Amino acid sequence: MELIISIFLWALIPLIVGVMLGLDRIVTARMQGRKGPSVLQSIRDLLKLLGKKGSMVNRSQVAFVYLALALQAIAAFILIIGSDILTAFLLSGAGSFMMVVAALSVRSPYSHLGAHRELVQIMATEPVVMLVVLSMGYASGSFISSNLEGALVLTLPLAVIAMVPTLLIRLEKSPFDIATAHSEIVSGPYVELSGRTLGISKLAHWYELVVMFGIFLLFFSMSDPILDVVVKVIVLVTVVFAIALIDNSTARLTRWRMLRFSLTYCLGAVMLNLVILYLINGGVF
């Protein structure tokens, strides 16, 4: 029964992420004094792109984009059925890397620039999320997400905070909208994609967001299923608001500042949390 629910949820992912991004666009518009689009706008954009034939620069780019989608979708599936978080995270990382390879397989210098920046973003996020996943495993003795302890946020509060910049980077939001910086390098890795292929790459990105947000929401698991859903929805909406606020009130950083920020403060926070947890478990406190 649970498996059927998970598969159903997995099939609904594009709808859920689309509504979340639509909500983000409305909140952003309201913060800027505008009315903003419909909450379904991101889904409409996606459907439009998937229905457009577009042009193809070369076959390998298209192949890599489809591979990225497959990897991200499998990673999201593994996370949703309550299996190994570490596998889901590593597969999703491989999927992000496929997008980099896709961007490097064409000759546009903007695409290459975007690919290099995307790599720096991967360098900034992967170690942090890796350590977060490892600390989850340490705190509850298992990497299987259905075996995790409830309310991990209470034991690993600093890890939760350290994940927020990672979510910003993955959502391509200011101050970390470095790879797709629209006013600098147009849209970076996506520059040579058009029509359906662009739609597929967007879908891959949406599944990637699910993996990141999924790991984040695992911190807020509750034993009571109804309470669990309520808490997760509240956390998600709060995070969307917070991210829109940060996006609208900060300017873009350089990529090295981003790297330094996440590898010192974010990584440092997770390590500090692990050390404290280790000392508590060892009976020092």
Added chain:
Amino acid sequence: MATRNDELSPWILHFDTGSCNGCDIEIWSLLTPRYDIERFGMINKGNPKHADILLVTGPVTKKCATRLKTLYDMMPDPKLVVACGDCASTGAPFVGCYNVCGGVDSVIPVDVYVPGCACRPEVLIDGVVMALQKWNEKRTMEEVKA
């Protein structure tokens, strides 16, 4: 009213082929809270490969003609072109100048002409909506071709 997904999410590319910037300012004002075209799902994309509608301002200077043609060719089908302002529509006061080809339609096919010097933002929105109505015709033509 627009109902299909592509009519509800037109992405725009703006290109200045030699305008006095009057029309450009009016196009940019579409993004401000007063006109907020994002409520119709329109976003300004700086990339021809992502765009559905090309907004052109200004008479086409001879230097710009090839660039305009390249941008047009890079846009994926079905695509729409809106000539914004008198200069883009006809070449207006610059017709016959030594460095000017004339209106946008002397280089690429145009779907909608928006008059005015400078064109008003309200009329621009109308122009884009009118262009969207042409979308279905274009799609049918493409299907026939295929």
